[in-house]
Amino acid sequence: MLVSFRRIIKMGWKEFSRNMGLSMATIFIMTMVISLATMLFILNPVSKKIVSDVEKRVDVSVYFEEDALEQDIIDAKTEIARIPEVKEIEYISKDQALEIFIDKHKDDPVLIESLTELGYNPFFASLNIKAWSPSQYEQVANLLETGSFKDIISKVDYYQRKSVVEKVFALTDGVNNIGLFLSVILGLIAILIAFNTVRIAIYNSEEEIATMRLVGASNSFVRGPFIVQGIVIGSIAALITFVITFALSYGLDVRLSSLAPEISIFNIFLSNLFLLLLIQLAVGIGLGVISSCIAIRKYLRI
Amino acid sequence: MISIQKVSKIYPSRTNQEPTCALDNVSFDVGEKEFVSIVGRSGAGKTTLLKLILANETPSKGNVIFGGKDVHQIKKSQLSCLRQRIGVVFQDYKLFNSKTAHENVAYVMEVMGADEREIQRDVPQILDLVGLGDKANNFPDELSGGEKQRVGIARALIHRPDVILADEPTGNLDPYHTHGIIELLVKIYSMGTTVILATHDKAVINKLGKRVITLENGKLIRDEEKGRFIC
Ligand SMILES: Nc1ncnc2c1ncn2[C@@H]1O[C@H](COP(=O)(O)OP(=O)(O)O)[C@@H](O)[C@H]1O
Ligand SMILES: [Mg+2]
Numbered sequence: 001m002l003v004s005f006r007r008i009i010k011m012g013w014k015e016f017s018r019n020m021g022l023s024m025a026t027i028f029i030m031t032m033v034i035s036l037a038t039m040l041f042i043l044n045p046v047s048k049k050i051v052s053d054v055e056k057r058v059d060v061s062v063y064f065e066e067d068a069l070e071q072d073i074i075d076a077k078t079e080i081a082r083i084p085e086v087k088e089i090e091y092i093s094k095d096q097a098l099e100i101f102i103d104k105h106k107d108d109p110v111l112i113e114s115l116t117e118l119g120y121n122p123f124f125a126s127l128n129i130k131a132w133s134p135s136q137y138e139q140v141a142n143l144l145e146t147g148s149f150k151d152i153i154s155k156v157d158y159y160q161r162k163s164v165v166e167k168v169f170a171l172t173d174g175v176n177n178i179g180l181f182l183s184v185i186l187g188l189i190a191i192l193i194a195f196n197t198v199r200i201a202i203y204n205s206e207e208e209i210a211t212m213r214l215v216g217a218s219n220s221f222v223r224g225p226f227i228v229q230g231i232v233i234g235s236i237a238a239l240i241t242f243v244i245t246f247a248l249s250y251g252l253d254v255r256l257s258s259l260a261p262e263i264s265i266f267n268i269f270l271s272n273l274f275l276l277l278l279i280q281l282a283v284g285i286g287l288g289v290i291s292s293c294i295a296i297r298k299y300l301r302i
Numbered sequence: 303m304i305s306i307q308k309v310s311k312i313y314p315s316r317t318n319q320e321p322t323c324a325l326d327n328v329s330f331d332v333g334e335k336e337f338v339s340i341v342g343r344s345g346a347g348k349t350t351l352l353k354l355i356l357a358n359e360t361p362s363k364g365n366v367i368f369g370g371k372d373v374h375q376i377k378k379s380q381l382s383c384l385r386q387r388i389g390v391v392f393q394d395y396k397l398f399n400s401k402t403a404h405e406n407v408a409y410v411m412e413v414m415g416a417d418e419r420e421i422q423r424d425v426p427q428i429l430d431l432v433g434l435g436d437k438a439n440n441f442p443d444e445l446s447g448g449e450k451q452r453v454g455i456a457r458a459l460i461h462r463p464d465v466i467l468a469d470e471p472t473g474n475l476d477p478y479h480t481h482g483i484i485e486l487l488v489k490i491y492s493m494g495t496t497v498i499l500a501t502h503d504k505a506v507i508n509k510l511g512k513r514v515i516t517l518e519n520g521k522l523i524r525d526e527e528k529g530r531f532i533c
Contacts, residue, residue, distance in 0.1 A: 003417060004415055015400060019400070207396070215409070216382050216386035300378075302358065
């Protein structure tokens with residue numbers, strides 16, 4: 001048993017190294033397939049992050065009348081916070097609004113100067129409201145319009161932005177759906193290509209497989225070396241992909257850091273190092289072994 | 303030991319021509335430790351007959367019994383046990399092209415689970431015996447037709463099978479090597495192995511003086527002890 005196990009490994013390795021050309025071609029295809037799987041794996045958190053970033057930027061602001069009392073606004077805040085759709089609510093007083101403005105435009109002396117010339121604080125006190133999900137904003141806005149404090153509200157700036165907000169969400173939804181669809185299609189194509197490559201490689205050995213059976217080899221003794229080759233090819237392809245992923249994610253990060261500093265592909269790579277290696281090995285070895293087994297099956301019926 | 307019972311084999315035609323009847327109601331028995339030659343023109347059905355014994359083809363009618371069991375009732379997964387008891391010299395050699403001569407012969411021992419020491423001892427010996435001691439590390443495409451044939455013979459003998467099926471084992475050999483191989487087969491037979499030799503070589507048959515079965519167009523037309531080749 002142990003003897004034939006060692007033998008099978010040795011035979012598989014010999015076949016692999018003697019058919020270097022074919023082995024290399026198969027490794028190349030496998031590397032592409034595993035790269036694709038890796039890309040889908042990494043792109044998923046990236047696109048999630050982009051979508052959630054966009055979602056974070058959406059909110060509803062309620063501006064209060066010039067003469068609204070601070071206490072009334074605080075009461076309104078408490079009441080709004082009770083609405084189950086509301087996730088977060090923040091009070092920004094007139095002074096804070098001014099401060100934020102000055103802070104934001106401190107490099108623009110013209111604006112600051114005209115503000116001083118104005119002689120008073122032109123900003124309104126406001127409540128900044130975030131809902132749990134984008135579809136709830138409409139509801140929250142409605143409640144504000146009909147609430148007990150509607151008299152002190154100057155304006156709810158949701159309706160002005162409504163169309164923009166909806167477009168953004170339609171877009172992020174679309175990105176997610178198209179991404180999923182493409183992943184499935186590309187994944188299927190990749191698997192088919194990998195499977196076909198292995199099948200062609202084994203097709204060359206069709207006659208030899210028949211002869212092995214005719215001289216008395218059991219099915220598992222015939223299959224064994226091919227499975228070993230599948231494992232070797234899958235592992236090598238996985239390791240190559242791992243190195244490529246490392247280099248690419250590092251290089252991309254350096255280039256992307258000015259554009260989108262909050263998204264770091266390299267960090268995603270680093271924090272998922274072992275999971276990623278595991279997935280790559282699983283895809284490589286799994287595809288190699290399963291394709292070999294399926295491809296060889298029909299030649300064993302002799 | 304081997305019993306061919308009313309066996310017919312009809313190959314269906316892949317194009318729309320008539321199917322070929324390769325064997326037509328053939329019956330005979332081969333006893334243990336017997337030497338039988340099967341002769342006939344090319345196309346008479348010799349290879350087909352050997353393929354049926356090896357369960358490489360299934361008969362259209364009749365039964366093939368080997369060691370008390372119907373070869374074609376055995377499950378495909380169990381066939382390896384039967385085949386390990388048979389040594390085959392294929393007419394078209396069927397060597398493993400990606401293995402050297404040494405590895406081709408060793409493969410059969412590996413299949414049987416022989417240990418490495420035995421393999422290293424026996425394989426060079428048998429290669430020497432068929433005159434290929436110096437070609438052990440050549441691949442089949444580095445060998446001549448006759449050399450390939452002798453590797454095939456070595457592969458069929460290496461594991462001391464109960465039965466040897468030799469399909470035109472001298473078809474590509476010069477008279478010198480033909481003589482050597484036939485002598486080898488006779489020697490193995492005299493050591494207690496059943497040999498079934500298919501050939502159309504008149505000189506070989508006439509010198510042997512053993513049982514001869516003659517096929518013609520798939521029919522068994524003659525079965526004689528100490529037969530001769532008659533066309
Ligand atoms: N796989 C096959 N398909 C169809 N016809 C075949 C096949 N193998 C052999 N035959 C036919 O069967 C007949 C006997 O062939 P074969 O047994 O190879 O003869 P021999 O070995 O005596 O020369 C021939 O007419 C041949 O054409
Ligand atoms: Mg023939």
